[in-house]
Amino acid sequence: MTLLLRSGQGVLTLLLCLVALVRLPLLAPDAPFPFGMETTALILLLIAIGALVSFLPIGRLARVSVLLVTAHLAAWLLIGGISGNEGQARLSYFLLIAASWLLGWRCISELAEIKPSSRQFTMALRLLIPAIFGAWILILWEAITRGAGIPFILLPPPSAIWDRITGSLPILAADVRQTILKAVLFGYLVGCAAGFIVAILADRVAFLRRGLLPIGNLMSALPIIGVAPIMVMWFGFDWQSKAAVVIVMTFFPMLVNTVAGLGASGSIERDLMRSYASGYWQTLCKLRLPAAMPFIFNALKINSTLALIGAIVAEFFGTPIVGMGFRISTEIGRMNVDMVWAEIAVAALIGSVFYGVVALAERATTFWHPSNRGG
Amino acid sequence: MRNERLSSRIVPVLTIVAIIIAIWYLAAIWMNAPFQRDLDRRGNVTSTTMEFVGKTLSQPKPVVPAPHQVVQNVFENTFLRKVTSNRSLVYHSWVTLSSTLAGFAFGTALGVLIAVGIVHVKALDRSLMPWIIASQTVPILAIAPMVVVVLAAVNVTGLIPKALISTYLSFFPVAVGMVKGLRSPDLIHLDLMRTYNASTWQTFWKLRMPASMPFLFTSMKVAVAASLVGAIVAELPTGAAAGIGSKLLAGSYYSQTIDMWAALIAGSLLAAMLVTIVGIGGRVVDRRMGVQAT
Incomplete structure (x- = not known):
């Protein structure tokens, strides 16, 4: 009994395997390329081995490696066998997918229990666990959309999206150049700089601060994205109007956060600066701005996402015939859903890279902050 | 004073x-x-x-419409028209509000569920949390039109697609806030619960849940604003017949600038109202739990 309890997923996996064995074959009888006897047996064998190994007391690393290999090999074979047979999968197919997913889940749980000994190992684990999880989202997505024959329009499988990305690189590059390199970057830099300068001004003039801060707080809750059509009307269809939307959207988070950050330095430190007879600007540069850095970077991170959203949504209101938002809205109209997903994948990648760059810059500038020390 | x-x-x-x-x-x-x-x-x-x-x-x-023109337009379309009229701002606001609230409710529920899972299952914490954070670096709003159009293709129209987008936007702040909130009880309190031989379930209801309330309401304020933005953007691509977003789009097509500004003001009022209501709700809960007003 204790042996069974050791791996709930293992028990469940074996049960699923049994049911799948009874309900063979994997595909409908009239499928053009049915699974061969050997392949089916191999898949079942792999899953069974994985499930059985999860009970064995052979050391965690060994178990994890066996699980890692068996679960993903089985999933790979299952997905490989579906090509040409879209929509023909039967219950047993999905049971086996679920079984291999359970093994993957078991693998993640085992990994999460590991107490890493060295720092590199910690980093590797921190990357590996989410990577396996993400891979399984893609595997399930691929297997279910293709196995069940879900209409292409509703949800294209990841492989089709990947094909589309590699097949239309020039178009994607042109869209990125228009939307990201022109509108987003310009708007982001100007918006953040403007917010920062106004925050310094507000810091100098107490009256301004007391007046601007409530308004800034209110504005950051409002649907500012709604100014997009107005900006398009003022500044025309090209990237300038998108940059204007981005400026308006990024201004207020920067303002509010910088003002909050400038108040973050302790009074003892400020008194110390005063006892050194340092002036306003010296105190600002040497004490208060460094102390405000975590807040400023927080705003920069928030803004990195807002800027992308602002530029893409603003393109829905009118644009020259290039740009990510334009591509999304027109390809939707033509029901080329894979192109839309390709644009979204690119946007996601750029968003993550953008965020990552800001986060790295934060690491470099605020290395002294408790949240960055000692890893 | x-x-x-x-x-x-x-x-x-x-x-x-x-x-x-x-x-x-x-x-x-x-x-x-x-x-x-x-x-x-x-x-x-x-x-x-x-x-x-x-x-x-x-x-x-x-x-650029002058302020008094916008105010006049908002006033006319809010108070002088029948609520059911197509030009009434109350009508359009209601359409947007209904999908906002539906999405907000789903999003909050989903966010709390995810947070509970993350706090109690270690594997979820390690595997899901990085993806939740990564999902926020993705311009989610960009998929809003796609969700709406695609769901319309399989005959799901009306409230649900818009609410889905609001859900997607609002679950994140709640999930992150609640994870922080559910982990906020001190070790000493958790140890006390253990000495009482309290089950995980009891610890959750009697200690973690109450401790997370301030975090929940702070993140709900962010979430409700986000889900309003989601609902408005979701109304853009469909040529939706009603809602603040469609009013904005129609205004931009026909150069009805005053209407556009009025719709923008209506959206802002709605946002301010929703955030205030959530704030009041948070204060009421705080008081019920015995937090002294300062």
Whole structure:
């Protein structure tokens, strides 16, 4: 009994395997390329081995490696066998997918229990666990959309999206150049700089601060994205109007956060600066701005996402015939859903890279902050 | 004392608002002037400066509508029209509000569920949390039109697609806030629960849940604003018949600038209202739990 309890997923996996064995074959009888006897047996064998190994007391690393290999090999074979047979999968197919997913889940749980000994190992684990999880989202997505024959329009499988990305690189590059390199970057830099300068001004003039801060707080809750059509009307269809939307959207988070950050330095430190007879600007540069850095970077991170959203949504209101938002809205109209997903994948990648760059810059500038020390 | 605080807070805000309105008027005169000058030249009208300024502030389709025009439009379309009328702002706001609230409710529930899972299952914490954070670096709003159009293709229309987008936008702040909140009890309190031999379930209801309430309401404020944005953007692509987003789009198609600004104001009022309501709810819960007002 204790042996069974050791791996709930293992028990469940074996049960699923049994049911799948009874309900063979994997595909409908009239499928053009049915699974061969050997392949089916191999898949079942792999899953069974994985499930059985999860009970064995052979050391965690060994178990994890066996699980890692068996679960993903089985999933790979299952997905490989579906090509040409879209929509023909039967219950047993999905049971086996679920079984291999359970093994993957078991693998993640085992990994999460590991107490890493060295720092590199910690980093590797921190990357590996989410990577396996993400891979399984893609595997399930691929297997279910293709196995069940879900209409292409509703949800294209990841492989089709990947094909589309590699097949239309020039178009994607042109869209990125228009939307990201022109509108987003310009708007982001100007918006953040403007917010920062106004925050310094507000810091100098107490009256301004007391007046601007409530308004800034209110504005950051409002649907500012709604100014997009107005900006398009003022500044025309090209990237300038998108940059204007981005400026308006990024201004207020920067303002509010910088003002909050400038108040973050302790009074003892400020008194110390005063006892050194340092002036306003010296105190600002040497004490208060460094102390405000975590807040400023927080705003920069928030803004990195807002800027992308602002530029893409603003393109829905009118644009020259290039740009990510334009591509999304027109390809939707033509029901080329894979192109839309390709644009979204690119946007996601750029968003993550953008965020990552800001986060790295934060690491470099605020290395002294408790949240960055000692890893 | 109280009076003094009031004046030191209210006066600066009012001054800034007054300055903004003054700049707005100047911008309206300056931006509308070229068109008005053109109009006058064609009609062979010569007008004094004051008349000219008056005319720039009362164009039917100005580049920048003057504040009083917008206020008048909002007032007319809010109070003077039947609520069921297609031009009534109340009607459009209601359409947007309903999908916002539906999405917000789903999003909050989903966010709390995910947070509970993350706090209690270690594997979820390690594997799901990085993806939740990564999902926020993705311009989610970009998929709003796709979700709406795709769901319309399989005959799911109306409230649900819009609510889905609101859900997606609002679950994140709640999930992150609740994870922080559910982990906020001190080790000492958790140990106390253990000495009482409390089950995980009891610890959750009697310690973690109450401790997370302030975090929940703070993140709900962010979430409700986000789900309103989601609902508005979701109304853009469909040529949706109703809602603040469709009003914005229609305004931009037909250059009805005043309508556009009015829709924007309506959206802002809605946002301010929703955030205030959540804030009041948070304060009521706080008081019920015995937090002293400071």
